[in-house]
Amino acid sequence: MRKPLLLVSLTALAACSGGGPQTAGGNAVSSGGTTTTNNNNSSNHSFENPTEKKTYSAIGGVQHFQYSTDDRNTRGQYGQLYSGNASTARNSGITVSYDPRDAIFELTIADGNAGVNQNIRFQDPAHRTNFGGVQQPQNGTPNITGKGIQYLEVGGSSGQPGAAGFKGDLSTFFYQKPGTTTKYVTFAGYLRNQLSISEVTDPNNVKYLKYDYTLDRAAFVFGERTDNSAVPKTGTATYTGDMLATMVYNPLWDVQTDAPTYYQWINGTATTNLDFGGNSFTQTMTGTVTAPGLDAYTSGTHVLNSGATFAAAGHGTIDLVGKGGFTGKMDSASFTQGGTNMPVDVAGSSIDGAFYGPAAQEVGGGFRVVGAVPDQRVDILGTFVGRK
Secondary structure, three states, X not given: OOOOOOOOOOOOOOOOOOOOOOOOOOOOOOOOOOOOOOOOOHHHOOOOOOOOOEEEEOEEEEEEEEEEEEOOOOOOOEEEEEEEEEOOOOOOOEEEEEEOOOOEEEEEEEEOOOOEEEEEEXXXXXXXXXXXXXXXXXXXXXXXXXXXXXXXEEEEEEOOOXXXXXXXEEEEEEEEOOOOOOOOEEEEEEEEEEEEEEEEEOOOOOEEEEEEEEEEEEXXXXXXXXXXXXXXXXXXXXXXXXXXXXXXXXXXXXOOOOOOOOEEEEEEEEEEEEEOOOOEEEEEEEEEEOOOOOOOOOOOOOOOOOOOEEEEEEEEEEEOOOOOEEXXXXXXXXXXXXXXXXXXXXXXXXXXXXXXXXXXXXEEEEEEEEEOOOOOEEEEEEEEEEEO
């Protein structure tokens, strides 16, 4: 039997990681839309060291996947419902608020197309957590080392793990500490794992345990947006930085009809080349895939293992007035594993980005790649940041 995504060691709240007060420069963030000011020291405010409460509109992608498994061990994942959506620079259902007065984050995801509607407040100092030790982020959270990632987690469980009546619900928000790679924008991720276990009696009066999963994922950026008047109108620039994506990759249904679908993360780098005079851009990304998040009573069968590599390239146009930034599509995407290249047949794709900083010193945005092959579920939703 495989362990459910929700760890057996779930407790009422995630453990505290210790450390000093939570700030955007220490353990917090922000992103570029609606702004609320709560003090008069705005001249000293920065994204790295906030002095005001602010709410920022993010750019990125959201996924939702719900299904059931059971201990009859015959049906794999059933009752599946999957949906995903990528936001634009001007149309996002994701906001992040941070108040430096009491170190409180509030994450709101209201994306009807993705089927996710959550408002989560991280206000307990014990919501801070990290990898290492007995307490650490929940299963499915990527352990991104060496990049200044901060983790916050809220939720809990009731009942005996693995037994009828168990209910678990954990939400994790993580982001890169501003100033690690970029000063005016940062990338972030979100996951929510919900699991309930019930005892069911079939028509033959045989009892079995049913596991009901609802799993959400998101990857996005937020920061201090550049005013359109401050974006260069001539010249070129290259921005480099980090990339994060969440995906489902299941190309197996034509060879294994009950092949399960699992979430995986991709972490890597991105390069954005801007031609301001020509109102155009090109984008390249590379990354490394994490291990899949397995669940109970499925085969564990998957194609991409931890360490597989990802590469993608795209292009588009700068449209500050119409789109609020730059927008385009992915021209190619592929994975490489064991020396074998596995290109993604792209049915649909998008790139949406914006400029950040007083004078467009940085960029950030989101992207999506949807697979086209029948009888497959391939959907990659990600985010990127970069600085000159």
